[in-house]
Amino acid sequence: MDVTLPRRRLCFGLAAALVAASSLITTSTLAQPTFITIASTTSTEQSGLFKEMLPAFTKATGIEPRVVALGTGQALDMGRRGDADVVFVHDQVAEEKFVADGFGVQRLEVMYNDFVIVGPRVDPAKARGKDVLEGLRRIAAARAPFASRADKSGTHAAELRYWQAAGIDLGKEKGPWYRETGSGMGPTLNTASGLNAYALADRGTWLAFKNRGDLDIVVEGDQRLFNQYGVMLVNPAKHPHVKKDAGQKFVDWVVSPAGQSVIAAYSIGGQQLFFPNAKPRAEPARR
Amino acid sequence: MFEIFASLQAAWALVNGADPALARIVALSLELSLAAALLGAAIGLPLGALVAVGRFPGRRAVIVALNALLGLPSVVVGLLVYLMLSRAGPLGSWGLLFTPTAIVMAQSLLVAPIVAALARQTCEDAWRDYEEQLTSLGVSRARAVPTLLWDARYSLLTTVLAGFGRAASEVGAVMIVGGNIDGVTRVMTTAIALETSKGDLPLALALGFVLILVVLVVNAAAYGLREWSVRRHG
Numbered sequence A: 001m002d003v004t005l006p007r008r009r010l011c012f013g014l015a016a017a018l019v020a021a022s023s024l025i026t027t028s029t030l031a032q033p034t035f036i037t038i039a040s041t042t043s044t045e046q047s048g049l050f051k052e053m054l055p056a057f058t059k060a061t062g063i064e065p066r067v068v069a070l071g072t073g074q075a076l077d078m079g080r081r082g083d084a085d086v087v088f089v090h091d092q093v094a095e096e097k098f099v100a101d102g103f104g105v106q107r108l109e110v111m112y113n114d115f116v117i118v119g120p121r122v123d124p125a126k127a128r129g130k131d132v133l134e135g136l137r138r139i140a141a142a143r144a145p146f147a148s149r150a151d152k153s154g155t156h157a158a159e160l161r162y163w164q165a166a167g168i169d170l171g172k173e174k175g176p177w178y179r180e181t182g183s184g185m186g187p188t189l190n191t192a193s194g195l196n197a198y199a200l201a202d203r204g205t206w207l208a209f210k211n212r213g214d215l216d217i218v219v220e221g222d223q224r225l226f227n228q229y230g231v232m233l234v235n236p237a238k239h240p241h242v243k244k245d246a247g248q249k250f251v252d253w254v255v256s257p258a259g260q261s262v263i264a265a266y267s268i269g270g271q272q273l274f275f276p277n278a279k280p281r282a283e284p285a286r287r
Numbered sequence B: 001m002f003e004i005f006a007s008l009q010a011a012w013a014l015v016n017g018a019d020p021a022l023a024r025i026v027a028l029s030l031e032l033s034l035a036a037a038l039l040g041a042a043i044g045l046p047l048g049a050l051v052a053v054g055r056f057p058g059r060r061a062v063i064v065a066l067n068a069l070l071g072l073p074s075v076v077v078g079l080l081v082y083l084m085l086s087r088a089g090p091l092g093s094w095g096l097l098f099t100p101t102a103i104v105m106a107q108s109l110l111v112a113p114i115v116a117a118l119a120r121q122t123c124e125d126a127w128r129d130y131e132e133q134l135t136s137l138g139v140s141r142a143r144a145v146p147t148l149l150w151d152a153r154y155s156l157l158t159t160v161l162a163g164f165g166r167a168a169s170e171v172g173a174v175m176i177v178g179g180n181i182d183g184v185t186r187v188m189t190t191a192i193a194l195e196t197s198k199g200d201l202p203l204a205l206a207l208g209f210v211l212i213l214v215v216l217v218v219n220a221a222a223y224g225l226r227e228w229s230v231r232r233h234g
Helices: A004-029 A042-046 A049-061 A072-081 A092-100 A132-142 A154-165 A185-195 A203-208 A244-255 A257-265 B002-017 B020-053 B059-071 B074-085 B100-136 B141-151 B153-169 B172-178 B188-197 B201-233
Strands: A035-041 A064-070 A086-089 A108-120 A146-148 A178-180 A198-202 A215-219 A226-233
Touching: A004 B020, A035 A042, A035 A072, A035 A244, A042 A049, A042 A064, A042 A185, A042 A203, A042 B188, A049 A064, A049 A244, A049 A257, A064 A072, A072 A086, A072 A092, A072 A154, A086 A092, A086 A244, A092 A154, A092 A226, A108 A132, A108 A185, A108 A203, A108 A244, A108 A257, A132 A154, A132 A215, A146 A185, A154 A198, A185 A198, A185 A203, A185 A215, A185 B188, A198 A203, A226 A244, A244 A257, B002 B201, B020 B059, B020 B100, B020 B141, B020 B153, B020 B188, B020 B201, B059 B100, B074 B100, B074 B172, B100 B141, B100 B153, B100 B172, B141 B153, B153 B188, B153 B201, B172 B188, B188 B201
Parallel strands: A035 A064, A035 A086, A146 A178, A146 A198
Antiparallel strands: A086 A226, A108 A198, A108 A215, A108 A226
């Protein structure tokens, strides 16, 4: 039995495997134009807004934006760890804390949409109406199934604020009717659709959502359902590798008339999803 | 039932339509999973064979650990790789997070134990058959490793294919370390997860059928290669 031949063949085979593996990896990472990493929310991605908006930005600047879509809490955490150049999210309280803690440079308001409560068309809790707090009180009183994001997202933070404002102590009232999915907006809507449960959703994701089953909007139009989006550059002073110039270009573009008009133009089935409301800036971009 | 049928039709349309975006996603999936399977094999095969023939203290514990790693939770691997590659982590300066390379790293970590555990079993069985012969030839245990691997190459091909299957079907770790970035790190599985999130279940399932087709083609190719090789070399 020859024992040297197999060894040579095998060593050759293993070396070939390594070379093949590394060439497979490098071919897919070579030749990149300037890119920036944007930590954003599932609502901007899953509603289809980014598909419309990002190519326009690339056309204007030549910069390739790479979006990682997470819940707002997770997206801010990505910025805090320095894994993103720009954060584009919707939870004003958390965003202001992010900037105050020195992780973001400056928070700029970009656009808004609104939250809606969706629920079974037959509305067993009789929550239908314009008043979000009254709607939630009725859902809790009826112990009607409610699907909560429970993932520290902007939508989850807003939901918790509404329960509190409605005077409902979830700690005490929480029961089998209150389902914490711990997942994104889409998966939570899938759960709500399957259980015929109520849920708080941003209108953008709802409009783009296809697996609605028996669900429909039951509460909308309340002033308090306003949902503001903000954008900020991750602080290069904290994370020196942040692509400051390219990132700032994105921030500047989103709040510029060009960026704002792209946002205004995006609609699904004739319904506008996001309403640009960046303030005209008194001072030119800093730095 | 009707929905599944509709998905099959949609899958057929996707394959027929040759949508360039889909083609890119399929190509990336294939490329990264093959790279991970090869890397995992390069680590796992020698490791498994060494454990098979080796006699060292704690060998049983190593075997149990290897077998247990077959059930390694992918989310845990994803988190570990994420924390290593994050800018705040030890390898942060490499800037690899959210790149295809990060995906291959996570996938290889999942594939290597599978290959090692299965190769260990295969080589141990082969060792039982050849031990006497090889020792009488004066071959040391370490030097018997390549002989065993070569001799068992056809069974080990299946092992590597199992590793490829794990890599190609992986979603949890790939989502965490890749970030599912459109055009950069979006692979079949994360695309399926995204369409599921959007509530487009028929499209998600259609993509799933395409993925199954890809895995089937790879396995068919490996089988063909094996047949050809057996006929040629015996």
